[in-house]
Amino acid sequence: MTTRPLKPWLLVSVLLNVFLIGGVGGGLYHWKANTPTAEAVVNQHGLRQAMFKLPPERRRELRQLLRHNRADSQPLVMAGREARMGVIRQLQAPTLDRDVLVAELAKAREADAALRALVDSTLAQFASGLPLDERQKLVEALYVRGPAKGKAGPARETAH
Structure with missing residues (x-):
């Protein structure tokens, strides 16, 4: 057997392997580049961010309170x-019936406000049992975002 017929097959094999390795490498790079980092996950806000920053036992406690109020919040x-x-x-x-539109907008606003009040009440109940450092977290x-993030310190009393 001569080496002449093997050279084209060897060349095709090398090219195919380079193509496959490039495809796998590119796929891994794309996957790694588009996977959210832990910092991006942390960059949530609201109750999810609050749950992330709290210790696991406090997370469980807040989750249970929210679940407990789910029955009350469902109609809202x-x-x-x-x-x-x-x-x-x-x-x-x-x-367009403007009066009906205004009435529907008012209903939506009232339902959203009532739901927010229920969640706020649950949050107040939860916060009443937290120590100062966890309340600060x-x-x-929940409330400090952007450039003002470092400016919110503990509340200080002023003398009158």
């Missing part, structure tokens, strides 16, 4: 959703 969620669907129907209608997660 549904009322808000129905009101928003009413808004959509009014905006898509051939003729809660403040940072």
